[in-house]
Amino acid sequence: xxxxxxxxxxxxxxxxxxxxxxxxxxxxxxxxxxxxxxxxxxxxxxxxxxxxxxxxxxxxxxxxxxxxxxxxxxxxxxxxxxxxxxxxxxxxxxxxxxxxxxxxxxxxxxxxxxxxxxxxxxxxxxxxxxxxxxxxxxxxxxxxxxxxxxxxxxxxxxxxxxxxxxxxxxxxxxxxxxxxxx
Numbered sequence: 319x320x321x322x323x324x325x326x327x328x329x330x331x332x333x334x335x336x337x338x339x340x341x342x343x344x345x346x347x348x349x350x351x352x353x354x355x356x357x358x359x360x361x362x363x364x365x366x367x368x369x370x371x372x373x374x375x376x377x378x379x380x381x382x383x384x385x386x387x388x389x390x391x392x393x394x395x396x397x398x399x400x401x402x403x404x405x406x407x408x409x410x411x412x413x414x415x416x417x418x419x420x421x422x423x424x425x426x427x428x429x430x431x432x433x434x435x436x437x438x439x440x441x442x443x444x445x446x447x448x449x450x451x452x453x454x455x456x457x458x459x460x461x462x463x464x465x466x467x468x469x470x471x472x473x474x475x476x477x478x479x480x481x482x483x484x485x486x487x488x489x490x491x492x493x494x495x496x497x498x499x500x
């Protein structure tokens with residue numbers, strides 16, 4: 319790598335799922351084993367858990383993730399993906415940084431049981447910021463588990479972002495998204 323010198327890293331991951339209950343869990347990690355610049359170090363660890371007991375998107379769902387250090391999806395991914403390189407270049411080294419994220423949602427029947435309306439809450443806590451999110455999604459309902467993914471979804475997301483730096487303004491955003499799958 320021309321910017322930071324030659325290095326060798328090691329990454330691993332473990333994934334577990336229990337589809338009958340809608341539970342998945344992941345553990346991934348990455349560490350820089352050696353680097354041309356002796357003082358350059360990177361380590362990252364990420365844990366995630368999600369629970370979505372109903373494959374039709376009705377009822378409760380929960381996802382929680384926690385990460386420590388640098389992103390666990392760097393290295394070769396960054397070399398082969400120009401967007402990942404831009405993100406890694408834009409972020410300062412975050413060794414020791416922590417990030418926690420949780421989303422809770424509940425899917426309700428809507429419009430004579432033809433659609434699913436899913437309100438949700440999100441929280442993201444990082445070393446230097448806090449994000450609070452309100453989510454709303456509307457999608458067609460299919461009671462059959464073998465059906466393909468939803469053909470379309472309309473979602474609205476409101477977000478409040480606070481940074482820990484003194485005097486920084488609080489950011490508010492509202493996003494509207496329509497997705498169509500073929």
